[in-house]
Amino acid sequence: MRVNAIFPGLVSTPLTAGLTHEEAIQEAYMERIPMKRAADPEEVAGPALLLVSDDASYVNGASLIVDGAWATSGYPDLSKHLKY
Numbered sequence: 001m002r003v004n005a006i007f008p009g010l011v012s013t014p015l016t017a018g019l020t021h022e023e024a025i026q027e028a029y030m031e032r033i034p035m036k037r038a039a040d041p042e043e044v045a046g047p048a049l050l051l052v053s054d055d056a057s058y059v060n061g062a063s064l065i066v067d068g069a070w071a072t073s074g075y076p077d078l079s080k081h082l083k084y
Helices: 023-030 041-052
Strands: 005-008 063-066
Touching: 005 041, 041 063
Parallel strands: 005 063
Antiparallel strands: none
């Protein structure tokens, strides 16, 4: 049995569309993502498919970060955008 993990960053989906509907919030995210955009679902699916394929048959215990280098710059402070 092999166990690997994918750590995606912000991915453009109907669920995450609600996170970035306000321009100020979207800018807060994008200023922290070096690629300046969210990933398309296919961009995360590709690495996931690789990990489950025979091409990665000897890969075990891997953690693959697929976040456009977001983890290198930290996460945005969204507290000023919260509405209580």
